[in-house]
Amino acid sequence: MSNTDKELIRILQRIKNRLHAKRLIDYVFIGLAGGLLVGCLIIAASKFVPIIDAYIKLLYVLGAAVAASAAAALLHRPGSMLTAAKTDSLGLKERTITALELIKDQSSFARLEKEDTLKNLKSLDYKAGIPLRPNKRYAVMIMILALVLALTGFLPNTVKERTAELKEQKQKLLVQQKKLDEIIKQVRSDPRLIKQQKEELEKQLKELKKEVSSAKTDKDLDKALMKADKKLELIKKDSEQLKQSMDKLINTLSKNQTTKAMADMLKNKDSEALKQELKELEKVLKDMKPEDAKKLAESLSELSKELEGNPELAKALAELSDKLARGELGNLSNELGQLGEAMEKLMDSEELRTALSELSQQLQSMQSGKKAAPGQSPGDNGHQSAGGQGSQQGQGQGQGQGQQGGQGQGTGSGAGSGTDMGSESPKPTSPGSSGITKSTPSDKKVGEYEKIFTSKTLGGDGESSNLSGQKGEGGNTEQSSSDKSNAVRGEAVPYNQVLGQYTRSALESMEASDIPMGMRDLVKDYFTSLGE
Amino acid sequence: MNINENDIKALIDSIKKVEDEVGRAIIGQKDIVRQVLLAVLTGGNVLLEGVPGLGKTQLVKTLARVMDMSFSRIQFTPDLMPADVVGTNIIVRDKLGNSSFEFQKGPVFANLVLADEINRATPKTQSALLEAMQEQTVTVGKSTMKLPQPFMVLATQNPIEMEGTYPLPEAQMDRFLFKLNVKFPSFEELKGIVDITTSNVTIELNKVITAEDILKMRSIVREVPIAKPVQDYALKLVLATHPESEEAPEASKRYIRFGASPRAAQAIINTSRARALMEGRYNVSFEDIKYVAYPALRHRFFLNFDAIADGITTDALITELLAAKAD
Numbered sequence: 001m002s003n004t005d006k007e008l009i010r011i012l013q014r015i016k017n018r019l020h021a022k023r024l025i026d027y028v029f030i031g032l033a034g035g036l037l038v039g040c041l042i043i044a045a046s047k048f049v050p051i052i053d054a055y056i057k058l059l060y061v062l063g064a065a066v067a068a069s070a071a072a073a074l075l076h077r078p079g080s081m082l083t084a085a086k087t088d089s090l091g092l093k094e095r096t097i098t099a100l101e102l103i104k105d106q107s108s109f110a111r112l113e114k115e116d117t118l119k120n121l122k123s124l125d126y127k128a129g130i131p132l133r134p135n136k137r138y139a140v141m142i143m144i145l146a147l148v149l150a151l152t153g154f155l156p157n158t159v160k161e162r163t164a165e166l167k168e169q170k171q172k173l174l175v176q177q178k179k180l181d182e183i184i185k186q187v188r189s190d191p192r193l194i195k196q197q198k199e200e201l202e203k204q205l206k207e208l209k210k211e212v213s214s215a216k217t218d219k220d221l222d223k224a225l226m227k228a229d230k231k232l233e234l235i236k237k238d239s240e241q242l243k244q245s246m247d248k249l250i251n252t253l254s255k256n257q258t259t260k261a262m263a264d265m266l267k268n269k270d271s272e273a274l275k276q277e278l279k280e281l282e283k284v285l286k287d288m289k290p291e292d293a294k295k296l297a298e299s300l301s302e303l304s305k306e307l308e309g310n311p312e313l314a315k316a317l318a319e320l321s322d323k324l325a326r327g328e329l330g331n332l333s334n335e336l337g338q339l340g341e342a343m344e345k346l347m348d349s350e351e352l353r354t355a356l357s358e359l360s361q362q363l364q365s366m367q368s369g370k371k372a373a374p375g376q377s378p379g380d381n382g383h384q385s386a387g388g389q390g391s392q393q394g395q396g397q398g399q400g401q402g403q404q405g406g407q408g409q410g411t412g413s414g415a416g417s418g419t420d421m422g423s424e425s426p427k428p429t430s431p432g433s434s435g436i437t438k439s440t441p442s443d444k445k446v447g448e449y450e451k452i453f454t455s456k457t458l459g460g461d462g463e464s465s466n467l468s469g470q471k472g473e474g475g476n477t478e479q480s481s482s483d484k485s486n487a488v489r490g491e492a493v494p495y496n497q498v499l500g501q502y503t504r505s506a507l508e509s510m511e512a513s514d515i516p517m518g519m520r521d522l523v524k525d526y527f528t529s530l531g532e
Numbered sequence: 533m534n535i536n537e538n539d540i541k542a543l544i545d546s547i548k549k550v551e552d553e554v555g556r557a558i559i560g561q562k563d564i565v566r567q568v569l570l571a572v573l574t575g576g577n578v579l580l581e582g583v584p585g586l587g588k589t590q591l592v593k594t595l596a597r598v599m600d601m602s603f604s605r606i607q608f609t610p611d612l613m614p615a616d617v618v619g620t621n622i623i624v625r626d627k628l629g630n631s632s633f634e635f636q637k638g639p640v641f642a643n644l645v646l647a648d649e650i651n652r653a654t655p656k657t658q659s660a661l662l663e664a665m666q667e668q669t670v671t672v673g674k675s676t677m678k679l680p681q682p683f684m685v686l687a688t689q690n691p692i693e694m695e696g697t698y699p700l701p702e703a704q705m706d707r708f709l710f711k712l713n714v715k716f717p718s719f720e721e722l723k724g725i726v727d728i729t730t731s732n733v734t735i736e737l738n739k740v741i742t743a744e745d746i747l748k749m750r751s752i753v754r755e756v757p758i759a760k761p762v763q764d765y766a767l768k769l770v771l772a773t774h775p776e777s778e779e780a781p782e783a784s785k786r787y788i789r790f791g792a793s794p795r796a797a798q799a800i801i802n803t804s805r806a807r808a809l810m811e812g813r814y815n816v817s818f819e820d821i822k823y824v825a826y827p828a829l830r831h832r833f834f835l836n837f838d839a840i841a842d843g844i845t846t847d848a849l850i851t852e853l854l855a856a857k858a859d
Contacts, residue, residue, distance in 0.1 A: 085761070093818075094762055095813070098758070108536055109535070112537055
């Protein structure tokens, strides 16, 4: 490369830098103009449509537009040909672009052309030709848009209150999301939970977080929380079943002198000692008298039958019991190993149950101030109390304390009235929330509609049955049945099958009564929400 | 051919001297003189269109004198025969009394041929010039003869007296490098013409270059570098005259019947190179392309009825095409 070539490239490089700087300025101004345009639209729209923090959004848009345009300008460096073309446009009559093509060409014409170009470039005041100031057109555009934006600010805001409400709502959601994040963190670091449990809970909580993020109203938020609570309740129920199994196991084991120590260990959740004890037990069982072994086998067999809800433990017990019954006391390590594993799971479930209770409380606390958590409504107590056998007709009546202020004791007559089948566990309406709440979690499978009890005497003269329940597991159940036990029975069906009928019935009833319009809407909304 | 920098610089000087020398005898018409010189430097034929008395013949004569070239003038009339242009075989008798045919060269055998009012001759005679203009040879009978180099035809035609004329066919028009519209002189130019031609002052013209110099100049001109974007612009411009082309702007689609031939592209590129040198530059610019586009294109595409009805001229359309392709 000749000196002329090098010199040409050096000067062109300087012009290129200048062009790049100019491009940066122009791009930033274009970005600013674009941002202002979008900003004008946002501000104008915020006067008619509720947009939270419209001016902050405007600032974000402006910032993003300027940053994006600056980044684009920095990445989009002018090429050599463009630089040459721009230089030629300053009066060099395509000398530069030709010279650039002739770099390294040493023919007479090429040399003359490049020298001529260099001479012209040296005398060219490219700084005057490429001024580092914004394009006038863009500057004017920005001024006009800024003016429009300022004028837009004076437009009357027709949705000011609604926007404020939405803002408050959003802030609440943010708080809830933060809380959920904290709960997730706690679940992750909870030493009481095993890995699978943590994963399961985290999955549920993340789903909840997703739903909370998309919630637009308090109602949506509550729905999401209730849904999550129901799921947790299901997990909790499983673990409760396991607890019952454990209680039975402890009870049975403590009756026998040989296994009493094991029962204590189970009680104390000492898994290491339990493993050790199982090894010891193997030795003890070898030397056990046949009649003692038979006795133990019988009690274990009985227990395995009782533990149908926990097939793993039931199977382990049954196998051990079989061997003991057959007098095969030589090698029980396999059976005892299985039993040990099942017992460990029981202990884990105890921990899970505790963790779930805490988690459930935390979720309910997120709802507090709005309405009582479904699990705490007095209706639940009524439900627990009404779990007796027998068939009765009549009205369900729940009794208890709701968490919502002012909603205390009440009689849950209404939708719950009708023929009662004790075995179907109908849920009396909760006095804690306007006399009607959605039922508490049931044993329904995922994707299945919750079953409700349908009375054959909907709106008719059902025979009365009074149930009173008290909060707490140890609450007494009082039942007073009518003497007409051969009343027409109802049946439990998925609620979607009767929802239409109930809705129609309610609407017709409303039409026939003097109910304020506001209340009518409330009732209509309720039935609509059931259908969602 | 080995070209050195001095040759190039000498060429630029020589052209300038020729231009100045011609300018002494031809008052005004600077663009016409320059465009004719462009044709001389690129070896093309020129069609001069203008009313009588504008100095067309004088221009050709002056050029011949300044460039030291042989000159002949043919006045085209309806009864002019091809043999009157190219020459013919005649019987000659030698000293021994034997007769034989000998070719008698016609007026076409000159460096500069002025075909005055070319559209007045019959197509048969007009076409006699075709071979001379394109191949620079003349064929009579079975013999083909080369014309003296450099050779170029400068034809004139009168745009107003069309009765009894034979408009040149498209094929023949395409063989002219440039079509120049000779305009009526301005007041100042007319005054200069009158001052010179109505007095006893005679202008003695100097021979600035020779025929050999012109041939050398032609080879140098072909070496002038042209940047790719500039060349692309010229080619797109030619394509834009074709209404069926994707490059054609709306005006072209609306008003043009037939577009320019590839000779138009050759003409634009070659003459723009010569123009760059005449401007003292060593490269072709967009401006050069724009300058030569008018004379190189105006006779090479043909307007349709809509254009004529709307009063659109070829030059106006070229202006539009140049602007459309400048983006």
